[in-house]
Amino acid sequence: MDLINLGIKAIFIENMVLAYFLGMCSYLAVSKKVSTAVGLGSAVVFVLTITVPINWVLQELVLKEGALTWAGDQFATIDLSFLRFIMFIAVIAAMVQLVEMVIEKVSPALYGTLGIFLPLIAVNCAILGSSLFMVQRDYTIGEAAVFGFGSGTGFLLAIVALAAIRERLKYSNVPDGLKGLGITMLITGLMGIAFLSFVGISI
Amino acid sequence: MSTEVADKPVKEKEKSEALLSKRRRRFVSDPLNDDNPITVQVLGICSALAVTTQLSPTLIMAVSVVFVIVFSNLIISLIRNLVPGRVRIIVQLAVIATLVTLVDQVLKAYFYDAWKVLSVFVGLIITNCIVMGRLEAFAMGNKPYDSVLDGLGSGFGYAWVILAVAFFRELLGSASIFGFKVFEAIGIENFPTNGLMVSPVGAFMILGIIIWVQRSLTGYVER
Numbered sequence: 001m002d003l004i005n006l007g008i009k010a011i012f013i014e015n016m017v018l019a020y021f022l023g024m025c026s027y028l029a030v031s032k033k034v035s036t037a038v039g040l041g042s043a044v045v046f047v048l049t050i051t052v053p054i055n056w057v058l059q060e061l062v063l064k065e066g067a068l069t070w071a072g073d074q075f076a077t078i079d080l081s082f083l084r085f086i087m088f089i090a091v092i093a094a095m096v097q098l099v100e101m102v103i104e105k106v107s108p109a110l111y112g113t114l115g116i117f118l119p120l121i122a123v124n125c126a127i128l129g130s131s132l133f134m135v136q137r138d139y140t141i142g143e144a145a146v147f148g149f150g151s152g153t154g155f156l157l158a159i160v161a162l163a164a165i166r167e168r169l170k171y172s173n174v175p176d177g178l179k180g181l182g183i184t185m186l187i188t189g190l191m192g193i194a195f196l197s198f199v200g201i202s203i
Numbered sequence: 204m205s206t207e208v209a210d211k212p213v214k215e216k217e218k219s220e221a222l223l224s225k226r227r228r229r230f231v232s233d234p235l236n237d238d239n240p241i242t243v244q245v246l247g248i249c250s251a252l253a254v255t256t257q258l259s260p261t262l263i264m265a266v267s268v269v270f271v272i273v274f275s276n277l278i279i280s281l282i283r284n285l286v287p288g289r290v291r292i293i294v295q296l297a298v299i300a301t302l303v304t305l306v307d308q309v310l311k312a313y314f315y316d317a318w319k320v321l322s323v324f325v326g327l328i329i330t331n332c333i334v335m336g337r338l339e340a341f342a343m344g345n346k347p348y349d350s351v352l353d354g355l356g357s358g359f360g361y362a363w364v365i366l367a368v369a370f371f372r373e374l375l376g377s378a379s380i381f382g383f384k385v386f387e388a389i390g391i392e393n394f395p396t397n398g399l400m401v402s403p404v405g406a407f408m409i410l411g412i413i414i415w416v417q418r419s420l421t422g423y424v425e426r
Binding site: 018019020021022023024025028029082083084085086089093119120122123124125126127128129132133136175176177178179180181182183184185186188189192193196 | 399
């Protein structure tokens with residue numbers, strides 16, 4: 001039950017985009033068409049679901065203070081947590097590379113549409129952010145996996161919703177200065193207000 | 204008139220460029236307004252807005268980002284001819300991650316309270332697209348000194364936007380500036396604070412409005 005609640009929290013209440021502003025770059029850049037938004041969103045879900053548990057293992061077995069005890073007693077006092085950023089970003093970059101190769105093999109069409117944005121998943125703040133939150137909140141491995149999947153799904157939900165709105169927006173009359181980024185920001189704000197109504201939901 | 208110029212001896216060597224020539228001043232001044240990384244290029248919004256509820260964490264974040272941009276630009280520019288094109292992204296990420304780790308450890312040592320709040324977001328400077336973007340677009344092809352200026356420009360362009368957002372959010376959301384209760388000081392009791400400004404929604408709205416105002420002034424229209 002706790003895991004379900006954690007998933008709901010990650011998807012709706014603490015949505016990566018709408019509550020923490022993470023992943024905004026690709027969220028703004030790839031949200032012009034629903035089809036590409038779905039493609040990128042799914043790739044993010046996949047990468048997040050895999051990298052958060054991997055980083056959890058890394059944190060527990062290598063980086064945490066005293067984590068190296070398994071290698072021998074003389075390592076018990078070593079604290080490598082300052083290496084966290086470099087190790088996490090390396091795992092993420094490697095996973096994104098893998099996803100890129102898989103997509104290129106399985107669906108060349110999607111690979112073509114996503115283009116430059118696939119490698120950019122590596123510098124998507126939502127992914128590094130989830131791993132860092134996972135450490136900060138002391139999740140267990142099960143919670144880490146659910147949290148990774150939930151944050152990814154939250155991102156997918158937000159980017160697809162925004163893409164759907166922006167497809168309609170093409171036909172509306174927006175003031176010149178507000179076109180593009182400005183109106184997208186305001187819409188994201190409105191979506192944020194809508195998502196505020198989920199606060200407090202639990203099963 | 205032109206003969207007088209021709210009579211002068213032709214300069215043998217090209218004079219070295221002034222330390223702050225017009226071209227170089229533009230590296231710093233352009234990103235502040237016309238080519239602002241946040242409001243025009245749409246980069247680096249990710250890690251920034253989350254810290255903008257209060258001014259003081261925002262200031263720490265802004266200083267950290269300026270530091271990371273300037274020094275990563277400098278380092279990448281120094282080694283740009285040694286790095287093979289295929290591995291440049293990894294090299295850039297490694298340089299950025301090292302600098303961010305440095306910032307994180309300094310904060311942990313000297314500003315422990317701020318570090319407890321900010322640690323996750325300081326880590327997210329690694330994935331701040333502005334840093335990567337400047338390394339790719341500028342430092343890989345320019346001399347170290349120019350790259351430092353470019354880094355300063357982008358850093359300050361980023362800093363003023365997030366400080367402006369934080370100013371309005373703290374003023375309207377908590378009725379204070381840097382924790383100082385301004386409205387009570389000037390005699391307005393019970394200033395009605397707006398809870399929406401403390402929530403993330405306020406940041407989206409204020410940034411949207413800043414973009415609107417700025418683009419109306421500069422006449423930039425996105426197609």
